[in-house]
Amino acid sequence: MRPFLLVVALIAAFPGAGRAQDVLPGPTPASDVSPMAPMGLETALAGLPRLVESTMVRSGVPGMAVAVVREGEVVFRQGFGRRDIRLPDPVTPETVFQIASVSKSISATVAAITISDGALHWDDPVSDYLPDLQLSDSYVGAHATVGDFFAHRTGLPFAAGDDLEDIGHDRDQILDRLGQLPLDPFRVTYHYANMGLTTGAEAVAAAAGRDWADLAQEKLFGPLGMTATSYRHADAMAAGNRAVLHAYEHGMFQPLYDRDADAQAPAGGVSSTVDDLAKWMILLLADGQWQGMPLIDPAVLHPAMRMQIVNSPGRGANDRSGAYGYGFNVETTAGGRPIRNHSGGFIKGAGTHFKLLTDAGIGIVVLSNGAPVGAVESIAAEFMDVVQFGRSTRDWLTGYESLMAPMFDPVGDLVGQAAPQDPAPAGPASRYLGSYDNAYFGPAEVVEGPEGLALLLGPRPLRLALQPWDGDRFAVAPLGENQPLGSLSSVTFTIEGDLATALHVQYLDANGLAHWRR
Known part of the structure; x- marks a missing residue:
């Protein structure tokens, strides 16, 4: 899958991965944020069905499901449109979607629970658990930590290993070949790489002595009752209430392809429902507590959800920059509030997004069965605008559509070139x-x-x-x-x-x- 910010971030100093017990000094006080709009959440919830429906009409996305949580409660859950444009079956809150790169934040949560249970630390070298793993720089191969891989800061190139997945190699075959790739500077370079994060997850699984998909079931899905969630493509395909992927080709959404992401499952292979993901958002917003019981040590969860590397530096002095934690985008809203999010997208037909307004205890997840055209991001952004400011601050869909459009650009050196008028003949x-x-x-x-x-x-x-x-x-x-x-x-x-x-x-x-x- 292509990431949504194709940006190289070089920073002058790196704060370090930090063990679970470390505490960063000098937190920004919460008192300096802009006040929330009166009745902002209520207004946003009342307008949410109309917002989703209008976005679907404008974008053409055939089906969506949305859930909203606040302070431990699900306050909205609804499906919209159809699971498959060829059939009348409606999307419901129980519809299973392939969630693409939102899987990264799920995987960071599984890792955080495993770390909380004492199996390893964020700053443990991956080589401690995957001794056969090799990178082209032996120092990086020996010292790159679990956190480094989850933060995309090992120096592996953008989309490392995706080319191998494209031609059919499995996870083990891909990880065995990462050592042949050139590396950029360690811990100061951000390159979004599915197989990099997958490497970090495999180290967590090895530390726990489990297969990754089984570990996730044991640590997260089972305890939260996420009964429709899995890292296995076969489980998604077996779901009776399943959203079919719709690619965007020739100006329309069409159900043309399957997308088996098992090779990069920790980075992009989760299937789930908004009902299940609402439980997961409640866990995160409760600082790792589930139904009054601690599931994640906050000292382990916080590093995942705070800045570990700049991933989208502002182009000028007046631009805000974005950052990445361990599997989470780390941002600040226009009102000064911390927000955590991630998008997912398959050009073969999935667009997904969640946002957590952490200090307000509010989260929204939007899943769709259409290729990533910016619809899910625009819904979440406008919803959070209304929550905070009482109104939308811009036409989010138009902005996100322009951001996503390059994902659909054809690749290859012959694109747009006319065939030679008088070519030399091919040989026998x-x-x-x-x-x-x-x-x-x-x-x-x-x-x-x-x-x-x-x-x-x-x-x-x-x-x-x-x-x-x-x-x-x-x-x-x-x-x-x-x-x-x-x-x-x-x-x-x-x-x-x-x-x-x-x-x-x-x-x-x-x-x-x-x-x-x-």
Whole structure:
């Protein structure tokens, strides 16, 4: 999945990961925030159904579910629209959605409970629990902590390992290959990486001696009664009341694809309902207490929900900056109040978001079965505006739509290029046929079928038709979670004598590793 802020953040000093018992000095006093609007929550709740319905009309998103909590109580829960545009079945508060990267905040909560139980610390080196894990810098590999991986500050590149998931590798295969990726500066570079956070979660699971999905059930889902929540794709598919993914292609939402995120499940593989997520928000807003019993040590939860690294620095002196904790976005509202949130999105058809106005004890979660066009974020933002200020401060949907639009841009060096008018002919098929090796991506094979040459990648394998472009250069049109409709990339063969000895796949070459040799 693509993150929503494609930003590199370099900061001059790093506050450190901190053990659970550490306390940061000098908290900002709560007394300096702007006063809440009288009856703000009541006004926001009264207008919420109309806000959701109008946003769905404007955006075209086919189905949504929303829940709101305040000080330990669910004060709103409702479904809107349809689970599948082909069928009349309505969305309800019990409808199961794939929640994409909101999973990261769920995973941070599972980790916090496990840490509270004494299995490990946020600042334990991951190498203590995953001794076979290697990174390209041996110092980082030995010293990067659980918190570093949850905060995306290890120096792993943006979207590290997503390219391997795209061609069908599983979690273990991907983690085994992260050591081949180049690293940027440790603990001063923010690069959003699903497989990085997944690495941190795997260390937590190893410390507890559990499979990650089983650990989450034991530590969080079971105790809170989150009976419809799972990290396993098969469980989502088995739900009778399930929202179908709707991709946004050709200007409309369509139920075209499945999205199996098991490989990156701690980062993006949770399925859940707004009823279940309301319980989770209540736990967080109660500082880790559930029904009067402590489940998370506040000294463990607080580091996850406070700034660990700047992830969206303001472009100018008058701009506010954003930050990231351990699986949570850490921000401040225009009224000076702390707010915690995260978005999730699959371009194959899911958009999700939650916000916690922590000092007011108010949380909202919005789940949708439409690709991430900004609808869920705009609903949560306008709702929290009304809660705080009594009115919306801007047209949030228009702003978020423009922010999300680049996620749908096709990728590849041939996008927008006209095919050569007088191309050199491709060589005979025998020049290209055969197997090629790559230590990072694994083997590739060029085969010939009734429709011509094709490139096979990954263990499943992924089949890409090779369309002649110019001589020994071909075009492929990948279509995946990170390759929207219209993507077009070159595949170029190196020829020695009359035989191809190597090939290069441009759309996979973000880190300079997409070269295969015969």
